[in-house]
Amino acid sequence: MTHGHPLPANPFYASTTQRIALARQRYFEEGIRPSGMVSEAVIQSWARCLQARRDPSQPVDFEPVTPSRMHSALRLNQQLLAAAADEMARLQYTLAGTSSTAILTDAQGMIINSTFVQARSHERLMPVTTRIGVNLSEDAVGTTAPGVTARTARPCIVSGAEHYFGNAQMMHCAAAPIHDIRGQLAGALDLSSEGLPFGFDAGSVVGHYAAEIENRLLCAQSTEHLVVRMQITPNLLDTPMAGLAGITGDGRLDWCNGAAAQLLGLQERGCVEAHFGVPLSTLIGWSTSAQPHPLPLPNGLTLWVRCDWRSRDGHRGLHAVTPEPAALSASVAEPAGNTMSLRETEHQAIVRALSEHGGNVSKTARALGVSRGRVYRHLRADAAPDRAP
Template sequence: MPNPRTGPPAQLFFSTPEQRAALARERFFEEGDQPTGLVNDAVLQSWSRCNAAGKRTGDRITAEPVSSLRLDAALRHSRLLRAAASPGLSRLETALAGTASQILLTNAQGMIICIGQRSPCAAESALPALARLGMDLSESTLGTTAPGIVSATGKGCSVLANEHFNEAILGVQCAAAPIHDVEGRLAGVLDLSVEGRGFGFDAYTLIASYARDIENRLLQLQSDDMLVLAFHADAGLLGTPLEALAGIDGQGTVRWTNGTGARLTGAERGLPALDVLGCPLHALVALARHPGPHALRLPNGLAVWCSARLQAPDGAAALTPAPFAPPAQVLPPAALPEQDSTAQPATPLTLEQAQAESIARALESAGGKVARAARALGVSRGVIYRHLQRNQGVPAPSSGTPT
């Protein structure tokens, strides 16, 4: 006969998150059960990791920052992250000025590297002791917390008061979101914590939006000698945390995209810009010389608005692929109706023509050799064959046909 206590409790008796979390603690820590459905799986997995590491819920928390030497090294290493976070943290502080929330920014390991607005908590509460520069908020120190879970998993989460592992911080609620770098690695964690009665608003939605803004700024700060393209199907979202971003290097390769960029293009990093964005490098560089937004049609058929900015200090020359280096064609800005972000973008013929022209010039320079033209443009031979087949009816060769 199945144990009736292995499933979620009846909502009649355990209707609030606090009640369900309290029952989950009882089942997990006292009875050794896995109370799936009572609390978030991320919390259960964190409890399990803490148990496996030999931690106990009654352990004393060490409320001392790391050594000054280690803190100095962490601050130096996180210089770009803190620079990227500064504008957003200022705005977040203004938004939260009337709340009792505490803003914290940690590095990927969970060490606090920046502190925002301080919470007006009582002196004997837990937050003032923990919210200090150099404090370690990782699971290995505090057990289950939102920033600790994000540091361990790279995924955002919220942790309610009694979902924390350590009994000393059961009165704290926190929500944390990840910040990634150009390599896709976890660079930091933005956390919002409060003590007592809770936030009174959706803290995770708020903190995730600001973390996305910081991540976008960090990606651009880490993109020296690259072309950064901002794009979206809705022109009104350009310049906001919801815009798609892509970084393109001097060989015409998409080195990185943010989350929105990856979803809109449906492509992975490391591919030629022509495959991901539908334009060769020099046509994209031309966009940076003229105010946007410009109309662009992605290879997947999606029409987007875009603007481009050269990050290289010496301009387009640092982004011109060799040996083929045609002058970038000047493109007029797309006509965008004022005050109407819902207008459908026009067919971007100018960019399609620029793409066709670049392929034609490459083929002419290469004496008609597709392989040589592809190497010059930094694209695959298949891209050129597909273009020729689409525009001239030239069949693509079989995989074994030499070029």
């Protein structure tokens, strides 16, 4: 690729279509990198496709993967599909008056859900490209927004002739990544329109919904965690803009989403007090209330936070009646090297509540907001002869 003969600072083009056409001419015919004419993500994708010896003048087939691979992917992505179910339904309603369709892919770029229902009069490619099991990875179909996002784990917009292959150039797409609890790419959410450019900020819309799906997925994957929601105003705690962080029973920051990392000024993960400026017992105490609490951070920023227990059986928000910070602190403190899990913390909360209610299971369950069966399970655990001391 030639790096000499730079483009003029402001090359003349009358429209987006003309700009992209000029960028393709410069890149594919003249060997000049069209920086500033198309995004860097698109240029790098074009380069990868050329390196793979793909001919941009050839049509590309949007084919599903094998049935066995498709069924395997659907099975492996059940948590992602569940986390996205409500948002995909909302997206279908939101996009109903537009020419756009929402697509959810797995981390490899295979479609696992779509809002496409029926082709519009001008649509020829959409019924093919939105099928469950179609592989939209860059290796399979060249430069597309979901393919680039699956490759880079970053948001991407690809419009018209920015698509690598000619028969895909009638498409317009915008994609955003969805990350899992380990910070790895779990999938991508994409908005696609055939023939008609977006009449709205598709990048913002898809980013909003992808963030909400990601937050739901993070919470679903959190087991034995104290989940902390945070933002600069309490009105944002139940929106996709909420920062989320997961804290283990020994007071270690285990995961956080992008919003939380930015608010905390996170460089590396450490203990609760280093990031939040308060001991774990304080956050545990706040989990007994649905009300948000103001929290001055060590970085000087004051946030509003709300805390919530998560456990393997999906329970949320279990807390003892009238807990005291000192008692809560004691409930999680053990000798070094023998840290108590959140399950054990929950057990002690139930034991304390039972004591306060004279052993009455029904009153204890009502006070804690849990089922009597849950209380009985802890009682059986106490009675088991092999229960660890």
